[in-house]
Amino acid sequence: MLRPVRSERRTQPPRPGTPRGMRLPLVAAAVVAAGLTAACGPSTQPVGSAAPTAASPSPEPSAASATESATASPTASPTASASASASASASAPSTPRPGSSPVKTGSAATGTSAKPSRTSAAAQPAAVPGPGYDSSADAQKLIDAALRTAKSEGRTVLLDFGANWCGNCKAADKVFAQPQTAAILGASYRMVKIDIGGNSSANSALLRKYSPSGGTYTMPVLVVVSPSGTVRTDTHLTGNPSLTPEGINSFLRQWAS
Numbered sequence: 001m002l003r004p005v006r007s008e009r010r011t012q013p014p015r016p017g018t019p020r021g022m023r024l025p026l027v028a029a030a031v032v033a034a035g036l037t038a039a040c041g042p043s044t045q046p047v048g049s050a051a052p053t054a055a056s057p058s059p060e061p062s063a064a065s066a067t068e069s070a071t072a073s074p075t076a077s078p079t080a081s082a083s084a085s086a087s088a089s090a091s092a093p094s095t096p097r098p099g100s101s102p103v104k105t106g107s108a109a110t111g112t113s114a115k116p117s118r119t120s121a122a123a124q125p126a127a128v129p130g131p132g133y134d135s136s137a138d139a140q141k142l143i144d145a146a147l148r149t150a151k152s153e154g155r156t157v158l159l160d161f162g163a164n165w166c167g168n169c170k171a172a173d174k175v176f177a178q179p180q181t182a183a184i185l186g187a188s189y190r191m192v193k194i195d196i197g198g199n200s201s202a203n204s205a206l207l208r209k210y211s212p213s214g215g216t217y218t219m220p221v222l223v224v225v226s227p228s229g230t231v232r233t234d235t236h237l238t239g240n241p242s243l244t245p246e247g248i249n250s251f252l253r254q255w256a257s
Helices: 020-040 063-071 078-091 139-153 167-177 179-188 201-209 244-254
Strands: 155-161 187-197 221-225 231-232
Touching: 020 167, 063 187, 139 155, 139 201, 155 167, 155 201, 155 231, 167 179, 167 244, 187 201, 201 221
Parallel strands: 155 187
Antiparallel strands: 155 221, 221 231
16 A cells, blocks of 8 residues: 655755855755866865876886886995994905005004114135235234224134244144134134244244243244233143144134134
8 A cells, every 4th residue: 555655845944145046056056066076076276286187197107216226225334334334345355446546564554664683794705815925014013904804704813933844843734724623713713824934023023922921933833812812822831733634623713712
């Protein structure tokens, strides 16, 4: 059974202050605005800005932006980055850049120059005079020079008084030339040979100075003198050693300084 529908028309009283004649234009304006909104979508322009004259397509991402996005790494903490850099620097050998001078190590890095330590060079072996005696030599000058050198080198002076015609002197010269004897002489002595076989009064005076006992001298007379000029031994008093390598070497070692 159909019930009659009671239609009730509700009427709203007109808004105060709005004339009835203005309603239709407002409704029409609302309909037009709704149609524009449905066709163009909501406006993204801020309030008060001019609307774009034409819709421009959104720009595609550039290749550089894509590369940066692909290679971007997560943000690392500064402490972790510094630790990784320090470990890589410590493990990798340092390679000097082209054109740069290599870094100097050692004392140069501290600003001081490394100097080699000085070592006192050992005195060179003294030259042993050849056989025979030079009658023209100034024996006093030779003795003075030998004493000065012996003092600076810490050696001893050996005076050999003899003559070129003396057989024992020639035998002693042969021993002095032997390598072992020459080595002892060169290491510990400065040797001066003085001719007393001629008529040199100066050389005879030197013999009496260093061997003052007098009498008859048996040549060669070997006198060992300290660098200060003091006589340490005189074979004119003690007698000559055996004129063999063993005898002379033993004598030289005994009186070496």
